[in-house]
Amino acid sequence: MTLDDIKQQTDLLIGESHIDQAIQALAQRLNQFYSNEKFAGKSITAYCVMNGGLYFTGQLMRNLTFPLSLKYLHASRYGDETQGAELNWRVRPSPAELQGKDILLIDDIFDEGLTLEAIYQECTEHKPNSINSVVLVDKQHLRKPKSGFTPNFIGLEVEDRYIFGCGMDYKGLWRNLPAIYAFKR
Ligand SMILES: O=P(O)(O)OC[C@H]1O[C@H](OP(=O)(O)OP(=O)(O)O)[C@H](O)[C@@H]1O
Numbered sequence: 001m002t003l004d005d006i007k008q009q010t011d012l013l014i015g016e017s018h019i020d021q022a023i024q025a026l027a028q029r030l031n032q033f034y035s036n037e038k039f040a041g042k043s044i045t046a047y048c049v050m051n052g053g054l055y056f057t058g059q060l061m062r063n064l065t066f067p068l069s070l071k072y073l074h075a076s077r078y079g080d081e082t083q084g085a086e087l088n089w090r091v092r093p094s095p096a097e098l099q100g101k102d103i104l105l106i107d108d109i110f111d112e113g114l115t116l117e118a119i120y121q122e123c124t125e126h127k128p129n130s131i132n133s134v135v136l137v138d139k140q141h142l143r144k145p146k147s148g149f150t151p152n153f154i155g156l157e158v159e160d161r162y163i164f165g166c167g168m169d170y171k172g173l174w175r176n177l178p179a180i181y182a183f184k185r
């Protein structure tokens, strides 16, 4: 499939400039949040949730103005599929990197929320000083975690379709696209 095929067979759901604006607005909110005196003199440990979080982390980071230590973790439950299954931990954060730290989890999408909720729980067990999460998009449906868990910062809302671009893949591909697409129904 070529880029031309993608353009013909998909709907452009969110364009590049809209996404860039949303990322800048999120960065401003995070800069404001972490300028609170309770974070004075501290650095923030940002965890990029691989692989999907990579694009968003890179775009977000360049607009963040507080001292940030970048790490990554990898938990996956979609693989190359468009339906989620059981969570598979590939790289866990190390306890020593969490204890007493101020953690920011960065991911591309909050869909059914099971991935981010499980990551949050894993991190919480190792007693960070604070833990917050930011996602680029929140998919609009009612299949969210029963616990009520939700990210602290959300960039954009997206309709209930399988989407790709901006870090999100379609069958392992097209994470590189700077806009968000869904195949035509
Ligand atoms: O809210 P959920 O329904 O749990 O889905 C969201 C998660 O799914 C995707 O990861 P994926 O499992 O595709 O792994 P990948 O990022 O390595 O492709 C995405 O990057 C999120 O981490």
Ligand code: HPA
Pocket (backbone or CB within 6 Å): 052, 078, 109, 111, 161, 162, 163, 164, 168, 169, 170
């Ligand atoms: O809609 C999606 N697209 C890509 N990856 C995803 N992971 C969860 N939901 C999605």
